[in-house]
Structure formats: C-alpha cells, structure tokens
Amino acid sequence: MNKLYYVCKYTPVELLTALGADCANLNGMPQGFDRADQIAHPNLCGFGKAVLEQVMAGEVKELVLVNCCDTIRSVYDILADSGKLDFLYLMDMLRSDGTCSRERTVEQLRDLAAAYGVYRGAAFDIQAFRRAFQPVERGMEPYISVLGARMGKQLYDMVSKAMPYPVENDTCVHNRSVGEAPPPEDGDFDSLMDWYAGELLRQLPCMRMMDNTGRKQLYRHPNLKGIIYHTVKFCDFYSFEYMQVKQEAAVPLLKIESDYTLQSSGQLLTRLDAFAERIGSHWQEGMEKKMGKGYFAGIDSGSTSTDVVILDRDGRIVTGVILPTGAGAAAGAERALEEALSHAGLKREDIDAMVTTGYGRTAIDQGDKSITEITCHARGAYYLDPAVRTVIDIGGQDSKVIRLDENGGVVNFVMNDKCAAGTGRFLEMMARTMETSLDQMSHMGLKYHEDITISSMCTVFAESEVVSLIAQNKAPDDIVHGLNKAVASKTAALVKRVGGEERYMMTGGVSKNESLVKTLEEKLGAALVVDENAQLCGALGAALFAMDMVDRS
Amino acid sequence: MPIVDTFGQFVEKWCDTAPQRARWLLKTGWEAQNLKFRFLPDRRLIPADRYLARLMMDTMLRPLQHPEQCAIISVFTPCELLQEAGLSPYNAEAFSCYLSASRAERGLLQQAENAGVSETLCSYHKTFLGAAQKGLLPKPRCIVYTSLMCDANLLTFRTLAQMYGVPLFAIDVPLRQTEDNVKYVAGQLRELAAFLEEVTGRKIDAQSLRTRVGVSRRTLEKFQRFQRLRAGRYIPEDLVSPLYCGMTNNILLGTPQEEKYVDMLLRDVQSAPPKRGKHIYWMHTIPFWSGAVNDALSFSEKAQIVGCELSQACPPDFDPEEPYEAMAHRLVYHFLNGSVNRRIEAGIRHAKEAGADGVVWFDHWGCKHTMGAAQLAKKQFEAQGLPLLILDGDGCDRSHGGEGQTATRLGAFLEMLDQAGGTRDE
Numbered sequence A: 001m002n003k004l005y006y007v008c009k010y011t012p013v014e015l016l017t018a019l020g021a022d023c024a025n026l027n028g029m030p031q032g033f034d035r036a037d038q039i040a041h042p043n044l045c046g047f048g049k050a051v052l053e054q055v056m057a058g059e060v061k062e063l064v065l066v067n068c069c070d071t072i073r074s075v076y077d078i079l080a081d082s083g084k085l086d087f088l089y090l091m092d093m094l095r096s097d098g099t100c101s102r103e104r105t106v107e108q109l110r111d112l113a114a115a116y117g118v119y120r121g122a123a124f125d126i127q128a129f130r131r132a133f134q135p136v137e138r139g140m141e142p143y144i145s146v147l148g149a150r151m152g153k154q155l156y157d158m159v160s161k162a163m164p165y166p167v168e169n170d171t172c173v174h175n176r177s178v179g180e181a182p183p184p185e186d187g188d189f190d191s192l193m194d195w196y197a198g199e200l201l202r203q204l205p206c207m208r209m210m211d212n213t214g215r216k217q218l219y220r221h222p223n224l225k226g227i228i229y230h231t232v233k234f235c236d237f238y239s240f241e242y243m244q245v246k247q248e249a250a251v252p253l254l255k256i257e258s259d260y261t262l263q264s265s266g267q268l269l270t271r272l273d274a275f276a277e278r279i280g281s282h283w284q285e286g287m288e289k290k291m292g293k294g295y296f297a298g299i300d301s302g303s304t305s306t307d308v309v310i311l312d313r314d315g316r317i318v319t320g321v322i323l324p325t326g327a328g329a330a331a332g333a334e335r336a337l338e339e340a341l342s343h344a345g346l347k348r349e350d351i352d353a354m355v356t357t358g359y360g361r362t363a364i365d366q367g368d369k370s371i372t373e374i375t376c377h378a379r380g381a382y383y384l385d386p387a388v389r390t391v392i393d394i395g396g397q398d399s400k401v402i403r404l405d406e407n408g409g410v411v412n413f414v415m416n417d418k419c420a421a422g423t424g425r426f427l428e429m430m431a432r433t434m435e436t437s438l439d440q441m442s443h444m445g446l447k448y449h450e451d452i453t454i455s456s457m458c459t460v461f462a463e464s465e466v467v468s469l470i471a472q473n474k475a476p477d478d479i480v481h482g483l484n485k486a487v488a489s490k491t492a493a494l495v496k497r498v499g500g501e502e503r504y505m506m507t508g509g510v511s512k513n514e515s516l517v518k519t520l521e522e523k524l525g526a527a528l529v530v531d532e533n534a535q536l537c538g539a540l541g542a543a544l545f546a547m548d549m550v551d552r553s
Numbered sequence B: 001m002p003i004v005d006t007f008g009q010f011v012e013k014w015c016d017t018a019p020q021r022a023r024w025l026l027k028t029g030w031e032a033q034n035l036k037f038r039f040l041p042d043r044r045l046i047p048a049d050r051y052l053a054r055l056m057m058d059t060m061l062r063p064l065q066h067p068e069q070c071a072i073i074s075v076f077t078p079c080e081l082l083q084e085a086g087l088s089p090y091n092a093e094a095f096s097c098y099l100s101a102s103r104a105e106r107g108l109l110q111q112a113e114n115a116g117v118s119e120t121l122c123s124y125h126k127t128f129l130g131a132a133q134k135g136l137l138p139k140p141r142c143i144v145y146t147s148l149m150c151d152a153n154l155l156t157f158r159t160l161a162q163m164y165g166v167p168l169f170a171i172d173v174p175l176r177q178t179e180d181n182v183k184y185v186a187g188q189l190r191e192l193a194a195f196l197e198e199v200t201g202r203k204i205d206a207q208s209l210r211t212r213v214g215v216s217r218r219t220l221e222k223f224q225r226f227q228r229l230r231a232g233r234y235i236p237e238d239l240v241s242p243l244y245c246g247m248t249n250n251i252l253l254g255t256p257q258e259e260k261y262v263d264m265l266l267r268d269v270q271s272a273p274p275k276r277g278k279h280i281y282w283m284h285t286i287p288f289w290s291g292a293v294n295d296a297l298s299f300s301e302k303a304q305i306v307g308c309e310l311s312q313a314c315p316p317d318f319d320p321e322e323p324y325e326a327m328a329h330r331l332v333y334h335f336l337n338g339s340v341n342r343r344i345e346a347g348i349r350h351a352k353e354a355g356a357d358g359v360v361w362f363d364h365w366g367c368k369h370t371m372g373a374a375q376l377a378k379k380q381f382e383a384q385g386l387p388l389l390i391l392d393g394d395g396c397d398r399s400h401g402g403e404g405q406t407a408t409r410l411g412a413f414l415e416m417l418d419q420a421g422g423t424r425d426e
C-alpha cells in the first residue's frame, strides 16, 4: 500500500489514519534537485524543492499539504499541474486560532475526509481514529534542541551524532503535539471533528500563525543545554525568530542553514563539532599522555594549504611550515609534517602529542585528536596576542569570525555560507578576470582616485560588473578598491553578527593582502592586528591543544 | 523614478549617526521632487500620469510630515476603513520603492541583514525593515496588514509592531473562494473597524463607508474600461506610471483622488493616437531602476508597458450596500489569492484586454509565489497565444540586478515579437 505523506503538524494525521491511510512524514534530503529545477524556479526553499524532487522521482503517490507558506502553495500548484500524484490535497489552514477559525477548520476536516474517503473507497473508522492518538512522551534529562525551520532526516542524524547530549527536534512538523489528550468517549463524527480541530489548533504555534507568543517556551526550558537554530535557504520565516532567540536565549546558540541537499554537510559538520566542543568539553578528557622529548605538533589541513607548527615544552614555536595541500588531505599532511620535522631537526618519535584541525582533519590518521579550526584559531590567536577579542579569518574557501572571551575561549562565531563572496576565492576569481595575480592585486587599490562601488555580491554578477568597468577604462586601482570594499562589507557584516569588538586580529591567507586589510580597517573603524604568524594560527592552536594533552608536571 | 538621487547617499550616511536629520533630508528631497512634478512635469506623459506622479508623491510624503495620522499597511490592505477613520496609508512596499529610487537602499538592506533577517527575504520588506530599524522611518499610529499574497507580510509587520510599540491588526485571508470565507473575512473587517475607532477615537459612519466602497467599485470599473480602450491606442509610458497605478489602485482605492485619476485616463485615451509598436503586459512589480528595462520600454514607440498586474484587484462585482462583505469579497476573490491558476487566468484576460502582444513575468528575487509559478504561467500564457518572457531581477535591490542579462533577454524577446509579425491591431 502507498504511504500517505504529510509535511505539516497541522495535518489531521489521525483522521487520515481512520480512513485507512498509512501516514508518514516526508522529510528526506535528496542528492540534488535535478528534477525539481526542471519544473520550478531554483529560488524556492530547499524543502519545497526536496518535495518536488521526491514526487517527480516517483517516490510519493499520496500527499497532503498545508498552505503553510508561499513555497508550499507553489509546490502544490506545480504538483497539481504535473499529474504525478494519485492523491494530492492542500489544506487551507487559517492563521489564527479563534472560535471562527475552529469552525472553518472543521469544514476543512470534513472536506478532506470526504475527498480521501472517495479516493480510498473507505469510511471513517471511529475505533481506528481513537487508536491513532498516541501520547507524546518526553524525557527530563538535559538536552539540546533543534529549533527553527524543519530539519531533514539525514542532517538531524548528523546533529544527533555530533552532540554530547540527546537532541530534540523541535522544528516545524516535528513538534506535533496532538494526542496529549485522548478524544472524548462519546460523540458522533461532527462533535469529534469539533474537538479535533481544537486540538490541532491548540498546538504550540509555528511562525506562520499570526499569534505565536507561546514559542518562547521552546528556548526557556530548564534542561536545555544548547540550541541549534536551523534555517532553510530561501525560507524567510525563521530568520525572524532567530533575531529574537539570539537576544533572549540564555544557552549557547548555533545557527546553521541547509538547502535540504546532502551536500555541504562537510562545512556544517565542522561547525557542529565546534559547537559540541563549546557545550561539552569532551576534548579535555585525554590529558594523560606521558611527557617524552617535549615537542608538540599541530596540523591545520585546509583546502588550499596545510600548515604545521611544532612547539617545545615551554610553548615556544620551534618551526612552522605552510605547504599547498595538493591532491589529498592525508598525503598533504604527511608531507607538511615531514618538512616541519626536518626543518626542526626532529624525528616523528620526538613528538609527544599531535592534534589535527581544518577541513581535512578527520582524513588524517596521524594525530592523537582532532579539534575544529574554530576552537584552534581562537586558541592560536589568543596565544599570539591575549588582548584579541575578535578573530577575522578569511581563507581560500570560506571566512569566519570568532569572538573570544578574556581567557581565549570561544564565545561566539560565524562562518560564511557556501557563497564565494567574501572569501579568498572571490578575490582570486576577480584577479583572473582582471588578468592579474592575487599577489599583485594585494598592492593595488591602496591609492585609488574614484570611489567605485561594486553592488553585486554574487560572484557571477560581480564578474560582469568588473568586465564592464574594464570596458569603461576605469583604473585598475579603482576597480580593486571597489572589490576590496565588497569583500570588506561582507566581512564587516559577519563581524556585526557575532558582536565583534576590539581588538581585532586578522588571520588566514588573505591577511597578507595589504590593500584589503586597509579597506577592512576603514570599514570597521578599527585597526587589525596582523601577526607575522597569522597564517599559522590554526596549526598553532592545535599544537597548544596537543600540549594540553601531555602531563607536563 | 526620476528622483534626484544624490541626496540618497547622505540619507544613507546620516542614518547611522543622526536618523532625525536623515529623515528631514528625505522629506526635503521628496518635497523638492514634488514641486518639480507640479511645476515641471514630464511633458512626455499623458496628463493623467502627470497627475498620478504628484498624487503618489503626496501620499508618500504624508507619513514623513504627519506620521501620527498614518497607518503602516501592506499593499493589499483595504483602505476604505482607514480613510473613514482619518488615517493615511503609510505603505511599506511603496516606501521601499521610493527609498530605492533615492538610492538609499543599500545600507538599509544591509542593516536588516545584520539584524538577522534572511538574505532571501523580499527586498520591499527588507528595505522597509532596515529603514525602520535605523530610525529613518517615523512611528505610525498603528499597523494593519493582510496575509494576502505573501508570507513576508506576517513577518515584517509583526516585527515592526513590536519595534514601534504600536497596535497591530492582521487580516487573515483564506485561500479558497467561498462565501463562508467571505463571511470570515468580513467578520475580521468589522473587528478592524472597532480597532480603528479605538485607535483614532473617531466613529466610522456606516453610510459614508457605503459611499466610499461605491467609489472603489466605480474606480475599478472605469479602470477596466480604460484598459480595454487603450488596446488600440498609443500611450507613451515610462516604467513608474504603471507601477504607481498598481499601488494607488490598492492603497488609494475609495478616494476621490483615485477616481479622478481614472476619469482622467478615460479622457486622455480619447485623444491618444492609434497603437504603435508592441504592447507589453507586465506581471508583478516593475524594476523601475533598471537601465536595461528603461532603454527597452520607457517612452518607446517600439514597445510600451500597457498595464501592470498589480493594478487589478478583483472583478468590480461587489455590492457597496454591504460594505464589509464587499471589501471581504475583494480580498477573497482578489486575483492574487488562491491557486496560482486564478492569477494566471486573470493575467491572460487582462493582457488580452489591453491588446498585449507579449507578457513579461517578472521574477522578483525573494517573491516565492511569483517565482514558484513562473513556468506554469509560461505554459498557460503561451497556450493562449501570448508569448511570455520570464525575467529574473529585483524591483528594489540593485545588487540582484544583472543588467547585462536583462538587456539581452528583454531585447531578444522584443526582437522575437517583431519577427512574429506586425502589430496586432484590434
């Protein structure tokens, strides 16, 4: 028998079950949106596209939607036109929960029951209706809550694995709470539906309800240890709640965004791990290594370069190397480590403990432990200058801003999303467009004449703007200045988001870019510390953590 | 929108340090523009459209001059009740357009994004939010919105009400076109009347409301008549007049000023010369700031915009004697409510009425409903013999532009219409 899929907590699942449906929540994350993109605009929210993708792949035959949002309404229109479903229904849920809405909801229930009954050739089975109500149980132990827009199954599994506490999915359809009370003992279909409509509407409101004041309880639970706030790309509802949660929540908070595909999980994993480190402190467990020669290594395996730092027992830098990562993270790390050892005149055995960090950290089996680059960067920056409170790291593929407390611990951080703007890659692509090198470009734009503004943030559009500026014979210095401004304002926005404050340190490959640093300083209205070891910051932090692992007493 | 844009820079700059001063500058800049409309109107426009430019500017200025007499509204809020309560519209979407026309939008958008609003929220809402957050926009008396057409309403207006600490009234419009739903909405409108009476301390007179809803109905009828008459005529158009009309036909519906505008249209069309070039019907908002669209369609004898979807509300078949039901009917049966097929069918009908040779479906970045329906629309319009161009862009945020692409696509579309044969004379 086909499953009947639903997507919203206001769906009358129990009613449909009583009409013989086998109900399941549709929540998979596909590999990509090839089929969806053929029939819909790519700017629909990722979930909407995931629904389209799964229907077009023939995985879904019965679907009940709710007019939750513009995306779902569009998905309904498109699916109705596609003719791919045996049963498709859109519930017109109202946005208020007054008496009037209850009456209107009863109408909806009747209408849906009739439509599904005809489709299935089944009648309402009152016993099955009663059986369908299952009380929702919830433990009382400490937990982490996923809030915000719905989270796909695979991502949720990943989150659960990464966190040091049990994770509750309190998003959208997942905090359905119908069934806390069983249906009244007597009553006919009509009176049951009246009661049922009340139950559906009585749930904790989601963001699409006009009055959603009850939602605060979601982030004020006494056992709550942390919040992972999830948004879906091209969904607008939840960023509004996030603005509020950010101000009011008293527990650590991480915001992640997904587009409902399986890709990009790599970057999310880094951030999830860093968050888990912030909440629990499981990485401090292994402080039982014996001291040998007294050398400690940190390896930062980035997408463009692999950096190694070796420290001695007093925490002094013995050597630091930077090599291109090359084909594989593991091989790159191997090479960089060898280079560093030979540079320092040491052997592998002389290293008492080693910590890996960076994108490739888990691919390297050399190390004793791996820690995210967020935590390592913070540690490294604090080592270089304990007065630093904000680290701005612009690397080749991503950029991040980290806020430190007075002990060098991470208070907050953001990473730039998948988009290239605001990263080294953006500048690299623009350098190519201007037929110059990144190196040359880093000295251009210091003396500009015309204050050009590149308005496009998207790399593709920015590229065409640059091409037309070149065609207009604008001076290269002026164009570079414009590009630097674009990157600087993107970065400054990240700084704002974490509440950055002085003193600022800039790390990562782009810190060598003189003209960009200057523009960013202007934008922030503050000086940026660029240490000569800025590029080694992550590896340095990792080495410091390696040092922690050894009992040096 | 030919507003002097140099002062926008300063508005943007002063916003951070001296929002009051920025507001003053905005008001002064717009007042100057209004004087220009009065004494040096654009002579290429028909008199009705010259009048419209002034009317719109007056409407925009009022919230800056007397914010306490204004209610922030979403564009489809039925305004007859507000007018009866003595409140002027302070319309979010229109303000964003004007702020963008004054080139002050960049910093405002950035502000909203910094506060945490998603990058993908519609720029009409984001600009307005950013401006409110920066303190550029004065505090209104109250806020009234409808859920019609887009989610952004719910989000923006709820946030604004909290921010300003002013009373908020939401009108929930269900999707389906049924009489029960009309009743449900009419009930809410009665509550709105009580709400406005309390907020303003002014009684809403039943008879005068009936008269006003009568004006609304007449205005829509006359506008429909005009659209049919223009099919065979040439009326020089810029990009903003159809857009203004999309706004005023909603937020000023029920006012004598708006009726005067459609009366002028009916008069002007009599003396308009026969059709020249191609008639383009425009679905959704118009990116008035785009040089590429301007070059292709503004004051061109080769092709002009002959109407914008937003200026059509619903068939003028509501009964002013029951004003609450009539306004509720307008919302429930609004062409933009319900299944997108209603919207597409209405678009096809209106495009044909105006003698369109082609249609542009403008995928405003962030407008999920419009983007979601684009491909269905293309199929259905073309099945009815109306070539349709899906154009991606942004009505307000220049950084989502891509002018090169716009020029190529629109240019190619117009060439294609030309090749398809001479103009369709009706």
Ligand code: SF4
Residues within 6 Å of the ligand: A007, A008, A009, A010, A066, A068, A069, A172, A173, A206, A207, A208
């Ligand atoms: S956000 Fe609310 S209305 Fe929308 S699908 Fe989720 S539970 Fe349903």
Ligand code: SF4
Residues within 6 Å of the ligand: A045, A046, A047, A048, A068, A069, A070, A071, A072, A149, A150, A232, A234, A235, A236, A237
């Ligand atoms: S994620 Fe947002 S836009 Fe997508 S279906 Fe849910 S509420 Fe709608």
Ligand code: SF4
Residues within 6 Å of the ligand: B093, B122, B123, B124, B125, B149, B150, B151, B152, B153, B285, B364, B366, B367, B368, B370
């Ligand atoms: S453009 Fe679309 S998303 Fe924006 S306000 Fe209008 S209807 Fe809403």
